[in-house]
Amino acid sequence: MIEANTLRPSAATLETAPTRYVDGSGIRFAYRRLGPSTGTPLVLLQHFSGNIDAWDTAVVNALAVDRPVIAFDNAGVGRSTGQTPDNIAAMARDAVAFIDLLGLSKVNLLGFSLGGCVAQQIAAEHGRLVRRLILVGTAPKGGEEHLLAVLQEAFSHTEAPDPRLPLFFTKSAASQSAGVAFLKRAKMRKEDRDTDSGSAVTDPQAKALITWCATPDPEHAMLRAISQPVLVICGSHDTMLPADNAYAMFKALSNAQLILYPDSGHGALFQHHELFVSHVRTFLDA
Template sequence: MHREHLVETAPGVRLWVEERGAADAPALLLVMGAQASGLAWPGELVDALAAHHRVIRYDHRDTGRSTWSYETEPYAITDLARDALAVLDALGVERAHLVGMSLGGMLAQLLLADHPERVLSATLIGTCALSTTPYTAPDGTATPVEDLPGIDPRILEMWANRPEDLDEAGELEWRVEHWRLLHGDALPFDAEAVREQERRILAHTGHARVSTAHAQASPDGMVRTEALAATKVPVLVVSATAEPVFPPPHARHLAQVIRGARVVEVPGMGHALPAPVLGPLAEAILRHTGA
């Protein structure tokens, strides 16, 4: 079944929410990254998960069909985590499996740290740990969190030099080139598939305006070192071997700082969800939620 809703998560804030799968199946909440609509979760992946789960995906504030309000009502990143919880509340979901990508992986960590009673399991993709504990390499070398490898300079340059006032065609092509870099260098890049997905997102959103709300939103109060080290929620960390935003040491660091976390490697995967990784990713998620 396919169901759509507009859910109020805060005064004056309504989020677009979609459900797929049987209403009585275990709930699974997909939490996307910064500035990304819920439609950035590929339909093929959503359908694979919906064969076993009541899959819920949504548009963050300032994306897609949800309220665009940051310019008049600024909010913090922690408010986006409260939105995710409010989506579950609105749909009557007591406990859910969480799958978070990039910023969504950070929001998932906030939920499993602050509201573990609401989380059945968490799968973290393309993200970093909300912990100050240093990373210990296989040879025993300790690396402070701030010294872990950072974002590919090509991506930083693209962000810094984003053209203003692009028309819809120009915005579409900028997004395709952005995804080309996020994709990583290991797997072939299917520009036409990405272009088609971004066309769907533009049509869903209804305009080609760009928001930088999530880049501007305050990250204060996000560290959860002690709670992550003590959690009893089962956590799976996806290690993407070609990840250009949070390179592989970040996945291993996550698994070190989150109690009991397991790592699964998806060869060739970058900071994106192209067709070749969807099968292995769905299999890993379903094995984790089924356990």
């Protein structure tokens, strides 16, 4: 196994931190570690098709000022080996295997979109591992999703410089301007960039998300199994995983706070990155 416990102090940013690797469970996981060497690490669980470099540097670097932050590629994604599962439960098992390989006994989780589904599964099944949970732009089991329709709409905008502009942001001038700024930040790393995802990743991920939302959980058994404090955040105009999901999670969870950001879509955490970091910091420091 490649060195796992390499949690050393670092002034590195998401743009400059070396991509590290750890082997186990038949998978070589790629990750970057930022921030101080002490404190409960915040592990980031990424959205559909996303890799390490799809995270917003403004979010990750700011969060890493006063806490360890770990961004990684789950099995089959980016530079991680293995096969991308087509179900949330297997994705959660792979993520827990990665956390175990780093020798971490307690973590905070930030799950965005598909990553939020994975985060719910982990928190429900591994209560002692997860201290606090942040769910952003995601859905509960049996929730509402419009993944394929929203993707089709976004890719129809051939005039857009990047499909993430119509995918993550609303049509308002303010949101579009924030989207352009986000895209610039997303391209800041020039060397050792992560590997973009192809159909071997996106097809099983799409199946996993659609199946998760198509599987009824009328009693919210998954959410009711989560006892940790949870911060639920969503954009007011999220078309992929609508804000009704956030409210449903807030009501079903035993210890949750809910925040909706104005005039924002699926990428609300990127558009309102300063506010988002402030809210996450306050929540994690409690």
